[in-house]
Amino acid sequence: MHSFIFHRATSLADAAKLLKQAEDPRLLAGGQTLIAAMKLRLVAPTELVDLSGVAELAGIRREGASLVIGASVRHSEVAASDLVRKSIPALAALAGGIGDRMVRNRGTLGGSVANNDPAADYPAALLALDATVHTDRRVIAAADFFRGMYETALESGEIITAVHFAVPQAAAYEKFPNPASRYALVGVFVARTDTGVRVAVTGAGPGVFRQAAMEQALSRHFAVASLDPVEVPAETLNTDMHASAAYRAHLVRVGAQRAVARIA
């Protein structure tokens, strides 16, 4: 990897200042994606700003009808948190299924969301649970935040501080992991909320998306059989060495069926 200047930010304001002063900086959270990318020289920042010492990004708490998880919270913390397990058990299960034990012990919510890998798990939860991404500048709805492959609404130098998840009546996440990488070949997050049913799909297409036809069918009648007549078009889905678009479309249906069966 290319050499760089390393900074340890001491506060959110300090991190923002360091980003502003640097030529081509990057934030460092768990490093589980960034360090691999730097080793491959896919990215070569001149400066790294480490967020691990920024207290404002830590912690999990309930705020009214929302579950708030700090950007620096690691996947293993979310999986083990009593508060998450009680409020949104599907989210704890999702975090517990990311990668492997060692990746979960380092990788963070903020890093995963900022990276917006098209096969990452968290984006499905954010979209299905109508979450908002809080940054040091503003609040962004999940629907506006994810912008296709590896692209987000984040501006240069903007720092995610936390994600606010609306606590649903019930939810379930069903993932078909790629057996080698553990990323989602297809992941389907189904949430039953006061305003209707939301179904978000990751891994299948160029970015996370909502399956509107399934949502309508399930909002009318929440049952596995409601999904039978719903068409899952394969045209917009990915074909790669792991699976064809048609197979992914099939997995979207099976994933949704299993998730609904677990809730109903």
Place this chain on the structure above:
Amino acid sequence: MLVKLSLSVNGKPVSAEVEGRTLLVDFLREHLRLTGTHVGCDTAQCGACTVHIDGMAVKSCNLLAVQAEGASVLTIEGVAPAEGELHPMQEAFRQHHGLQCGFCTPGMVMSALDLVKQHPDPSEEEVRAGLDGNLCRCTGYQNIVAAIRAGARALHG
């Protein structure tokens, strides 16, 4: 630019100056000559480089040494209770023939020690799921799973 680093490795305080880009695994192997931590893939896939940071298993090939600032790092060299003795988990690997070439073993043991903290008496399924991040090219895993279950019983039984 060199960065000052101080941490504890296997219970001993360590201070050094490293480049920001020095990987934790390279710091352990090259600077401290703790070569029990192996590099199998260098791409965060195989788990041979697994060490503990503050009690949690991590892949040291996918971390910068400076990310371990102030932390307590445990490597395979630090698990045995005394010189010439084996940790109960290491002993279980020996007894159950949980290794052939031994290349993956340090990572397997470090991962297993984290796993049994979470599951003091793990089922076969829990061990297999818990080893998602560790690859072995020799054993077919059968005896590794048996060793970890026996090691857990020896530790907690």
